Amino acid sequence: MNKIKILLALLSSILTTDSFAKNMNKNLTPIQKYVTKENGTEPAFHNEYWDNKKDGIYVDVVSGEPLFSSKDKYDSGTGWPSFTKPINDKNIVKKIDHIIGMPRTEVRSKEGDSHLGHVFDDGPKDRGGRRYCINSAALKFIPKENLQKEGYTDIKKDFDK
Secondary structure (H helix, E strand, O other): HHHHHHHHHHHHHHHHOOHHHHHHHOOOHHHHHHHHHOOOOOOOOOOOOOOOOOOOOEEEOOOOOOOEEEEHEOOOOOOEEOOOOOHHHHHHHEEEEEOOOOEEEEEEEOOOOOOEEEEEOOOOOHOOOOOOEEOHEEEEEEHHHHHHOOOOOHHOOOOOO
């Protein structure tokens, strides 16, 4: 049992090093790098998840941290995946940016430090009034039937209710 704990501790330290993060970034497509690391925006209506209606979760394409659930996704008409809230606020970092000449609230993943998109106050009022407008290129979709296999067992319970 102690060997397993030591191995897990070693693996954990490897996974949190800068070199691991650099290697993870090497596996990104050009659009994923542009969006997540250069604060880019992909084209509306021409991205992978804007109209995805499957049950599951969306994780950071860089770190794998769980970010959004299909239960909170809705069609905002903008052409990007839109959510009313994150799975866990602790996995999201919000920053004010002025890139387009006016203040907006940028949304980044905490562990991956990936640019995800922006949050606005024009979402459905009956669901909290927020619209997390997120780039598909910053996300990886995990279908609900794969959550346990992919290591998201705790979140799978939310879909079993």
